[in-house]
Amino acid sequence: MTLVSVPQLVQQSTAAMIDLDGTMVDTIGDFAKAVDAMLQDLRLPAIDAARIENMVGKGSEHLLVSVLTCVLGERGQEDAAAQAEALLPQALESYQRHYERINGQYSRAYPGVVEGLEALQARGLKLACLTNKPTAFAIELLAAKGLRTYFSCVFGGDAFERKKPDPMPLLKTCEALGTTPAQTLMVGDSSNDARAAHAAGCKVVLVTYGYNHGEPIRGVDADGFVDSLAELA
Numbered sequence: 001m002t003l004v005s006v007p008q009l010v011q012q013s014t015a016a017m018i019d020l021d022g023t024m025v026d027t028i029g030d031f032a033k034a035v036d037a038m039l040q041d042l043r044l045p046a047i048d049a050a051r052i053e054n055m056v057g058k059g060s061e062h063l064l065v066s067v068l069t070c071v072l073g074e075r076g077q078e079d080a081a082a083q084a085e086a087l088l089p090q091a092l093e094s095y096q097r098h099y100e101r102i103n104g105q106y107s108r109a110y111p112g113v114v115e116g117l118e119a120l121q122a123r124g125l126k127l128a129c130l131t132n133k134p135t136a137f138a139i140e141l142l143a144a145k146g147l148r149t150y151f152s153c154v155f156g157g158d159a160f161e162r163k164k165p166d167p168m169p170l171l172k173t174c175e176a177l178g179t180t181p182a183q184t185l186m187v188g189d190s191s192n193d194a195r196a197a198h199a200a201g202c203k204v205v206l207v208t209y210g211y212n213h214g215e216p217i218r219g220v221d222a223d224g225f226v227d228s229l230a231e232l233a
Ligand SMILES: O=C(O)COP(=O)(O)O
Pocket: 019, 020, 021, 022, 056, 057, 058, 059, 060, 130, 131, 132, 133, 134
């Protein structure tokens, strides 16, 4: 049961950490193109773009192992998961090379993102972007979509020893912002973000439109839900 409204949660916060993929930018098109190019490099069959959505949000390595396991399994390969792990270094090199070129071309900011960020800034909240996407790709994507200037820091999946759902990235980001977890609101699109937030001691608001590993987002334990970042204010 939500006892505090989302605008109240914002009012009680001095900073916010905002997830990127599925929360600010719809990046499935970029992921699909880069995965496609990687599979071609490895001379493997293509995967349906719709299936990639459930694999996004836990970092590049997780995405690629999931894609390779799926593709190899469908080809009737025994021990597809072990084969996928073995192919990972080669797949990652190819994927990153293609992603760098593709980044932002097949993606778009969700409606209400700019309004939401403007409103948070107007209320004096310090903002960090906290994503499992590699930091360099995150910075480039934010800049390409005109969103970079809202954030005093940007941390990706390679910024710290562990990624979300581990609480470490959130705790480190709070340190960088100079705030405590209790004062810092996490805004994300998945159970990954919610689990990390709870473990770190942060309140969490989830958007209802992103990528939640194929599970209904309303089933995730969160402090609030919004249909658009514009509703944060
Ligand atoms: O898994 C990724 O690459 C990005 O995921 P996130 O921006 O939702 O954290």
